Amino acid sequence: MATAMAASAAERAVLEEEFRWLLNAEVHAVLKQLQDILKEASLRFTLPGPSTEGPTKQENFILGSCGTDQVKGVLTLQGDALSQADVNLKMPRNNQLLHFAFREDKQWKLQQVVGGSSQIQDARNHVSQAIYLLANRDESYQFKTGAEVLKLMDAVMLQLTRARNRLTTPATLTLPEIAASGLTRMFAPTLPSDLLVNVYINLNKLCLTVYQLHALQPTSTKAYSQGSTSFFPSEWGSQRLEVSHVHKVECVIPWLNDALVYFTVSLQLCQQLKDKISVFSSYWSSRPF
Template sequence: MATAMAATAAERAVLEEEFRWLLHDEVHAVLRQLQDILKEASLRFTLPCSGTGTEGSAKQENFILGSCSTDQVKGVLTLQGDALSQAIQDARNHVSQAIYLLANRDESYQFRTGAEVLKLMDAVMLQLTRARNRLTTPATLTLPEIAASGLTRMFAPALPSDLLVNVYINLNKLCLTVYQLHALQPNSTKNFRPAGGAVLHSPGAMFEWGSQRLEVSHVHKVECVIPWLNDALVFFTVSLQLCQQLKDKISVFSSYWSYRPF
């Protein structure tokens, strides 16, 4: 009995020493690694300066857009600066918040319990998940919301008045959807039913804009891969995996001391 108790005490001492090393050394090593990865991810959301002209001017990016289902619609879209500011800025803000949470625990900070580490990892993972979701889940918009967004008016030369355009990010792709419209006559026998919110509206969708009732007659969608968005998504995935791995290690130790707040 005494031998068994001694073995248990020795085992506990080894585990406690390993856990102290985890809290004092490995946790900070993971935090440093996460900060390095997320700083690289943050840089992907800033277009480089052109290096000429006025200071702070943004470099143009040209995107060759095409359809995977047909060769009828192709085009080149030139973005001056960040024309998709909301989705990209939201994602970057979440990344910046995650970096702040990590940097707030510098090398001199001593974690006392596993629960403290778990709380930090949960907070960081929440920000990273929100950043990733902002890119992977396009906003659902009604046709009037698209019309009011001003995206159609940003094109030069101006688009015909019977076209409505939506530009959005989906995963690592820049997507452009063109809706061709026709006006419903006041004496039309069609049952007018305004379409709700959607990422992609189908032909036959109806909406009211100003004093007109309009219907979508044709829909064309083109897209292209943006390499730096692909990089950002990879960084998010790797960072989330690192956070989960650290949480798993903490959980292994907590199973040995279920009565202690690890």
């Protein structure tokens, strides 16, 4: 019995020493690694700021789809805003070619929520908050418990998940919301009344969607199916409309692809550290000490 107790005490002493090393050394090593990765992610979001010298560089993206040539476009991205747009649309019924472009005095924030920031700005803000949380625990800080580390990792993972979701899950806008957003008024010549345009980020892609509308008869209540999606009539004043065609084209933004990879790697590091802490926690809870 005494031998078993001595062995248990020795085992516990070894585990306690390993746990202290984990809290005092490995945790800070992981925090430093996370900061380095997230700083690289933050640099990918080329947004203008107080210390920015000169205008943010412009990037041109040629949008297209392998499934259709109905819509072709070139969009110019400057930070988190569209500074130029040049779009050609071939009307499906008569093959008439429509051309419209941004007015020279206009810019458009990518899916900016009412009273808030754009998708790109929101994602960068969440990354900055994650970096702030990590920087608050410098190498001189002594973690006292595993629960304290878990709480920090949960807070960092929450910010990273929000950053990723802001890019991977764009807000679902109704047709009236798209019409009221003001994007359609950015173009010259003025878009026909039966067209709506939406531009947004989805994952690592810049997406342009054009909706062609059709006026319904006053007695019609049907829904129109485009592919696997049903679009129900929406009202502007007394007019009821339905979507007759949807055209979507897109293009990969390389630096957004990099940022999403950094988010994934960072989330994995956070989870791995949580798992290590949990191994010790489960051991303590299962031993009669």
